Amino acid sequence: MTLGVWAFIASEVLFFGGLFLAYALYRHLDPDTFKQAARETEVVYGATNTAVLLTSSLTMAMAVKASEEGFRRMTLWCLTATMALGLTFLVIKGFEYHSDLDKGLWPGPDFPLHPATTQLFWAFYWISTGVHAVHLTIGIGIVSVVTLRLKRGTLPVQATTFDGVALYWHLVDTIWVFLLPMLYLVGRS
Amino acid sequence: MNGAGRSTLRLWRKPSLIWLALMLLLGLTVGSAYIPLGVFNGIINYSVAAAKAALVLIFFMHLDRSRAAIRLAACVGVFWLLFLFSLSFSDYLTRDWNGSSTTLAPQAKQVGTRERGTYPKARLPLNSQFSDGD
Numbered sequence: 240m241t242l243g244v245w246a247f248i249a250s251e252v253l254f255f256g257g258l259f260l261a262y263a264l265y266r267h268l269d270p271d272t273f274k275q276a277a278r279e280t281e282v283v284y285g286a287t288n289t290a291v292l293l294t295s296s297l298t299m300a301m302a303v304k305a306s307e308e309g310f311r312r313m314t315l316w317c318l319t320a321t322m323a324l325g326l327t328f329l330v331i332k333g334f335e336y337h338s339d340l341d342k343g344l345w346p347g348p349d350f351p352l353h354p355a356t357t358q359l360f361w362a363f364y365w366i367s368t369g370v371h372a373v374h375l376t377i378g379i380g381i382v383s384v385v386t387l388r389l390k391r392g393t394l395p396v397q398a399t400t401f402d403g404v405a406l407y408w409h410l411v412d413t414i415w416v417f418l419l420p421m422l423y424l425v426g427r428s
Numbered sequence: 429m430n431g432a433g434r435s436t437l438r439l440w441r442k443p444s445l446i447w448l449a450l451m452l453l454l455g456l457t458v459g460s461a462y463i464p465l466g467v468f469n470g471i472i473n474y475s476v477a478a479a480k481a482a483l484v485l486i487f488f489m490h491l492d493r494s495r496a497a498i499r500l501a502a503c504v505g506v507f508w509l510l511f512l513f514s515l516s517f518s519d520y521l522t523r524d525w526n527g528s529s530t531t532l533a534p535q536a537k538q539v540g541t542r543e544r545g546t547y548p549k550a551r552l553p554l555n556s557q558f559s560d561g562d
Contacts, residue, residue: 241494241498242497242498242501245498245501245502246501248501248502248505249501249502249504249505249508252505252506252508252509253505253508256508256509256512257512259509260512260513260516263513263517264516264517264520267517267520267521268520282458282461286454286458289454290451290454293447293450293451293454293480294447296447296450296484296488297443297444297446297447297488299488300443300487300488301439301440301443304439304443305436305439308439310436313436402490405488405489406489409484409485409488409489412484413480413481413484413485416477416480416481416484417474417477417481419454419457419477420457420461420470420473420474420476420477424457424458424461424469424473427461427462427469428461428462428463428464428465428469
């Protein structure tokens with residue numbers, strides 16, 4: 240099962256790798272306007288969200304550990320905490336999107352920054368954070384299903400399912416860890 | 429969270445240390461972004477991101493105690509990324525587009541700057557109906 244999940248993770252790396260390559264190429268082709276566009280992202284939201292996701296990885300890893308040791312209540316609490324932190328990420332992201340849209344940073348005719356290539360960075364921003372948020376939502380859904388099954392008793396506490404779910408969750412976290420310097424830490428100095 | 433009293437607390441110790449390392453790396457990367465270090469800002473940021481990813485991969489995703497097949501599968505994704513980036517950049521770094529010059533191909537800057545008809549002629553025995561009358 241673990242090998243299958245890792246094969247899936249490799250395919251997800253493929254998917255995001257393509258997006259990251261596009262970012263790298265466009266940044267190479269036009270570095271100054273890229274930095275100008277990237278200054279408009281809000282570091283506070285980005286850094287807070289990174290801390291939230293890293294903590295959710297901790298609680299997810301603890302859920303796996305607890306399940307391996309057979310501690311049912313601890314597993315349930317850690318899975319619930321993971322979901323809560325995931326939802327916190329989405330809420331903070333929602334506030335951040337609201338702030339970005341208030342500044343008009345949606346690529347299109349009314350884009351507030353001037354060289355048109357700044358829209359490339361912002362297109363990348365919306366696509367990559369949007370796709371990442373979809374992945375995170377799917378992850379929260381999977382964790383909730385697994386938590387419910389554990390609660391009802393249809394899934395035994397020492398099942399390997401938790402390990403597979405945790406691998407997916409850590410992948411979503413790792414992707415965000417790379418999105419942080421790409422989107423939020425460019426051109427800050 | 430007290431599934432079996434005190435014993436659950438010892439389970440938290442190592443993962444919490446990893447978490448602390450991740451938080452410190454986060455602080456380092458955000459903090460160093462505000463110090464003007466030129467190209468080293470990017471190097472530091474991506475190295476820290478790779479370090480965080482490595483910590484998550486090895487300790488949270490259990491690569492430290494996985495069998496070889498799992499570790500290979502984890503490396504496969506990374507190798508693919510290396511191929512993707514190196515091959516794609518080998519293309520883009522050897523062109524001159526939109527004024528973004530590159531020191532790797534000074535000859536590339538001269539593409540399109542010579543007079544028509546002054547380019548070196550092809551040496552293949554071209555079929556006369558397809559050559560452009562030079």
